[in-house]
Amino acid sequence: MTNNTNGPGEIFAQISGKLNELLDNKTQIAEDVKHNVQSLMASGLSKLDVVTREEFEVQKQILERTRQKLDDLEKLFEKLDK
Numbered sequence: 001m002t003n004n005t006n007g008p009g010e011i012f013a014q015i016s017g018k019l020n021e022l023l024d025n026k027t028q029i030a031e032d033v034k035h036n037v038q039s040l041m042a043s044g045l046s047k048l049d050v051v052t053r054e055e056f057e058v059q060k061q062i063l064e065r066t067r068q069k070l071d072d073l074e075k076l077f078e079k080l081d082k
Contacts, residue, residue, distance in 0.1 A: 051059075
């Protein structure tokens, strides 16, 4: 039989300490994973041919104006053709 000099308070303190270590490590691991995922996403997105929302909206407005001008020219052409 072994002589256990640790009382219940010491055992709970040790368990609590181990749990805190695990949670701290888990938090660090979660932060590492988050950082790595963000890096991978940034790397992947940088390889894609994408534009910002602002650039998209500007190009959309330009296209709308161009379409309107084309419609106007088609109407003018029809009038001149008659």
